Amino acid sequence: MESKTKILIIDDDPDYVEGIKSILEKADYEVEAVYNPEDGFNTLKSGHYDLLLLDIMMGRGAEGVMVARKISKDPVLRETPTLIITGIREQIAYLFPGQPMHPHFLPVDELIEKPVEPDLLLEKVSTLLRLAEERKAESGTE
Amino acid sequence: MTDKAKLLIIDDEEIVLDSCLQILAGGDYEIATANNGESGLKMLPDFLPDLIFVDLKMPGISGFEVLNKVHEFDPTIVTIVITGFATVSSAVDAMKEGAFDFLPKPFTPDELRLITRRGLEKRKLELETIALRREREMMREHFAAIVSHELKSPLNAVQQNLFVLEDELSTQLSDEQKGKFERAKSRISDLMKLIHTWLRVIKADIDEIQTTFQPNRVEPLITKAIENVENQAVRKNIEISTSIKEPLNMVNGDEGTLVEALVNIIGNAVKYSPMGSQVLITAESEDDEIIISVADSGVGIPKEDLPYIFNDFYIAGSAPKESRGSGLGLALTRRIIEAHYGSVSVDSEPGKGSTFIICLPAVSISSSQ
Numbered sequence: 001m002e003s004k005t006k007i008l009i010i011d012d013d014p015d016y017v018e019g020i021k022s023i024l025e026k027a028d029y030e031v032e033a034v035y036n037p038e039d040g041f042n043t044l045k046s047g048h049y050d051l052l053l054l055d056i057m058m059g060r061g062a063e064g065v066m067v068a069r070k071i072s073k074d075p076v077l078r079e080t081p082t083l084i085i086t087g088i089r090e091q092i093a094y095l096f097p098g099q100p101m102h103p104h105f106l107p108v109d110e111l112i113e114k115p116v117e118p119d120l121l122l123e124k125v126s127t128l129l130r131l132a133e134e135r136k137a138e139s140g141t142e
Numbered sequence: 143m144t145d146k147a148k149l150l151i152i153d154d155e156e157i158v159l160d161s162c163l164q165i166l167a168g169g170d171y172e173i174a175t176a177n178n179g180e181s182g183l184k185m186l187p188d189f190l191p192d193l194i195f196v197d198l199k200m201p202g203i204s205g206f207e208v209l210n211k212v213h214e215f216d217p218t219i220v221t222i223v224i225t226g227f228a229t230v231s232s233a234v235d236a237m238k239e240g241a242f243d244f245l246p247k248p249f250t251p252d253e254l255r256l257i258t259r260r261g262l263e264k265r266k267l268e269l270e271t272i273a274l275r276r277e278r279e280m281m282r283e284h285f286a287a288i289v290s291h292e293l294k295s296p297l298n299a300v301q302q303n304l305f306v307l308e309d310e311l312s313t314q315l316s317d318e319q320k321g322k323f324e325r326a327k328s329r330i331s332d333l334m335k336l337i338h339t340w341l342r343v344i345k346a347d348i349d350e351i352q353t354t355f356q357p358n359r360v361e362p363l364i365t366k367a368i369e370n371v372e373n374q375a376v377r378k379n380i381e382i383s384t385s386i387k388e389p390l391n392m393v394n395g396d397e398g399t400l401v402e403a404l405v406n407i408i409g410n411a412v413k414y415s416p417m418g419s420q421v422l423i424t425a426e427s428e429d430d431e432i433i434i435s436v437a438d439s440g441v442g443i444p445k446e447d448l449p450y451i452f453n454d455f456y457i458a459g460s461a462p463k464e465s466r467g468s469g470l471g472l473a474l475t476r477r478i479i480e481a482h483y484g485s486v487s488v489d490s491e492p493g494k495g496s497t498f499i500i501c502l503p504a505v506s507i508s509s510s511q
Binding site: 023116 | 295
């Protein structure tokens, strides 16, 4: 039997996490949540996760960006499909002036704004999982 | 400036350079000299002077050209021209080019010391002004970023949980209960939009909204604004009627903030009107303008308050305590309207009511095609 798809959430707002966690669990994903950037990165590194949900604005600023940068430097972890959650689009524009709204931190990532409708969240998650699957298949056949 | 002030003296006469060095030697300065314009300019990037003395008449490039290049390099560097032919006209020309002062040759040691001190004071002020301005900008932007995070985070969490609850309960909820969910969700999303709007106003650049201006029909703007205050009006049994004189030109602008501005004004009209009264909204074209007026028969605004009601955080003394707001609504409205190249004004008589008038430039029919 194949095991459940595992998702890790890194977000410093437990109340918010509660909301998205139950959407994902209802859709039969296995979900773990970590509420600060450091533990989040360590957890991601120590286990195997199929997908990461990463909040950009954590702590005293954009600490989520640091996590994304650290992930992108790791040859294995950087292949994790990642859904980047942002409080408001303007924050991205503010952090990265002059850049396109979707700053690709990782090979397979996507941006989503808080709060997110359940259907949209599930759609984004499955799209990312599929893209990552395709990427893996491509590199395998080469 | 904790470091020594840096002076650069550019003059082709060796004797002038020498005497300047001697006169200023007692002061706490770092001094460099150049005997022509080109070599003086070359020293700029490495030496980064605070104050430059330039002889106007030199072989090679002229003092005027040096002035221009220096100001191009850094407009905050203070320049003083040394002029051997102390004609008023050349000094005036130099000042026009941005020189801070001029020093006619021959000069006494005291004259040189004095003008140096004054020039450096000027430089210090320039730098302080720039630093303060930068600090203010940063505080503003920083504030906007923090506020957006702090205010929006709890709302995000609430909204996210509402989404989930509604989803999980969807099969068990009655239509009435679903309606309550809708209402809660829409109020939270309104509040988030409001925070966005405020942030846009707080941030240095409200003109940002101008980048997305497009022609808007006026009537839907008014309709949307009325929808926003309908609940309040129903509660007080206030009738909001509209009278729109067609044909009405469109206005160039940002729909969200324009509606926001109208909501503020219509909302105030409802807030300060007695139960069972009427609020009348009119819109018409007049020359190249669209005039929107909102008239109520409320408490009115005393004459002494009128000049200030569009200021940040101003709340008129006549406002009933229970209906006082943040004092930002009208300030915000004014800024929004002004960003649309329009104006907002008020006529009011205490006890009888107020009429707010918004003027916005119309999109001319010919140019909109």
